[in-house]
Amino acid sequence: MAEYRIDELARLADTTVRNVRVYQDRGLLAPPRREGRVGIYSEAHLARLRLIGQLLRRGYTFANIGEMFQVWERGGDLSDILGFESAIGDAWSDEIADYLTLGDLRELFGKGVNPRTVKRALDLGVIERDGLRFRVPSPRLLHAGVELVRMGMTVGSVLDIAENLRDKVGHVAEHMTRLVADHIIAEYAPGTVLRTEDPAEVAEVIRKVRPLAQQAVDAVLAQEMANQLTHVMGEHFADAMELLDRERDRVPAPPPAPGART
Structure with missing residues (x-):
């Protein structure tokens, strides 16, 4: 599971460090885990930040967003909620930057x-x-x-x-x-x-979708690359054959050898 410091978290969420702190102060974003004096954030924080940004762009206020999160979290198991948000925010690749x-x-x-x-x-x-x-x-x-x-x-x-x-x-x-x-x-x-008793099940559905989506894209890309490569190479060789034909037409026939019958 990826972990971020506040500056990297803000950059990935397309926001600012100041906004991250404002969202925390207003109770929209959970505080980070502390390692000494450094705050460590997770994919769940990243998913929540991106969701906040999208709702703000659509015109909702902090009060509207806070109310929705309260309904979402009321009576829910915190580990399930964090698991759901983490499933949304997780990187879809195991690559390390x-x-x-x-x-x-x-x-x-x-x-x-x-x-x-x-x-x-x-x-x-x-x-x-x-x-x-x-x-x-x-x-x-x-x-x-x-x-x-x-x-x-x-x-x-x-x-x-x-x-x-x-x-x-x-x-x-x-x-x-x-x-x-x-x-x-x-x-x-x-x-x-979303009902608060369902997040763990939904998170599992989302996690299952990831490899299926990647497999589907890989399979279709492989098929299309094979089809397109055959098409492109066929055009290339057809052009080459036309060029050879034109060159052959331009080259005069060699004169007959001495003593050869005509």
Whole structure:
């Protein structure tokens, strides 16, 4: 289970450290676990923070949100509630973020690292600023980019792939999540707030959905990559055959050998 200090928690929730403290003071966010003088936050805190932010953006007040949380928590088992919120906020990957300097990026990607490509990578979330260095949320994604550049692709083209993936897979994830959420809401909270006796069961449903979603995406991606690769290579070889035919038509026939019959 991931753990965060307050500055990292605020960044991941797209808010500020000051807001985190305000939410705690108003009772909307549970206090962190303490290790000496340092507060340690969990995925449950992250999920709650993101939910607070979404409700605030929709125009609800602190009082409205606090009332809803009170209804949600009233009579519920705290460990079940935290388990439910943790299931929502858990990272869907076992990756551990890495940290690189600008020099490291240049060593990995070469001359393709410049102010424009760095900004674009930041905008896409491939890297994140962390003081004088960069946080890499997904080292696997970065490694794939490094290998593609080594194979001859430009950094710009690799970022095009990342942007396209973020866009297309993002739409797929949204559609899948809404369908699953609609099922859960219809089953456990028809027309009202989730019943407090159900969070442990709902958390288990959410945790089961994760590997199923990843398996489905992997399977469809593998099928489509095979289909598209066959299509692209077929076009390539068809073009090559046409070029060979044109070159053959342009080359004059060799003169007959001396003494050969005509």
